[in-house]
Amino acid sequence: MRIALVSDCYLPRLGGIELQVHDLAGHLIRAGHHVTVFTITDGPASAGDVPVLRLPAVAGVPLAVAVDRLRSALPSFDVVHCHSSLVSPLAWKAARLTDRAVLTLHSLPDASVPWPAAGIARYVGNVHWTAVSEAVAGELRRLLPDRPIGILHNGVDPVLWRHSRRTDHPLTIVSTMRLTRRKRPMALLRILEEIRAAVPSTVRLRAVVVGDGPRARAAAAAVRRRGLDEWVDLPGRLTRPDIQQLYASADVYVAPAELESFGVAALEARCAGLPVVAMASGGVGEFVRPGVEGFLVNGDSEMVATVANLLIDDALRYRIQRFNADTAPAMTWQHVVRQHLAVYRTQHALSGQYLTSAS
Structure with a gap:
């Protein structure tokens, strides 16, 4: 298949969608x-073996010439997969310009x-709506009750993250995130x-x-102000x-979002x-069952008690x-690619019906 992936944000910028x-x-x-x-993020014309068409924009809004290039390029693709955050003008414009669009929401609306x-649904028109998790899909179904919402999970290659665990370290808590509110x-x-106050002082923590x-900058200042710089x-x-090596020397992962x-x-x-401790309100529950892969909690105080x-x-x-290291999750790339291709083929077939009914 000829597949266009449209994302306002892309490499070299780093983040989940990218x-x-x-x-x-x-x-x-x-x-x-x-x-x-297709993206409006500046950078080279390829990222590894992936061809990239970088379109001009001002303040995150694609220019008219960018829209013209989308309009001329997208008809040559069998499917156009638009990746949307809560604000994604390029992805929405691409979805509007084709009858072969799959639109995936990567963010959980508050x-x-x-x-x-x-309003976004009216603007993009007849697209196949999907979400990266049931948590996001549930919110979309509430907001768009008349539209079917599918699931297209994010993927992972478990082998890349399986490194020999190291034991010569203090008990270590890790978290990886973009430092945003x-x-x-x-x-x-x-x-x-x-957590440090709840764990006996004789236990070394990092x-x-x-x-x-x-x-x-605010986080670094808070670490110094709170006197956490000796262990955080x-x-x-x-x-x-580097993150893979860090996880090989860690013991618990914490996701506070x-x-x-x-x-x-x-x-x-x-x-x-790593056992994962995350908030029950988000999408981590797709791959963390309480007491199996980790724990889901309902607030900060419960997170403190659970991690301690x-x-x-x-x-x-x-x-x-041991369970997490020995057991692959359902979201391996092999499975996720099959999942995506099934949706792509369905949307491509439906687009022919749309054209027939419109002609």
């Missing part, structure tokens, strides 16, 4: 399909903050401080919060190999053998670590 779109493109190419990524889903890095620092973003590290952005649409970083940590117990209870922690 990396997932790139990995999806690479796996589709290796499966024998022809893939081009039910307390109005998000114009109905939505991901709650400041709340995580408070949680870590309370915490590493990986990532960069607009809250990085903020190394900034790390490469995937309350609006986590899926949790790719948590899934990768789970594949590395995992650090103290060696038998519980070892049991979950």
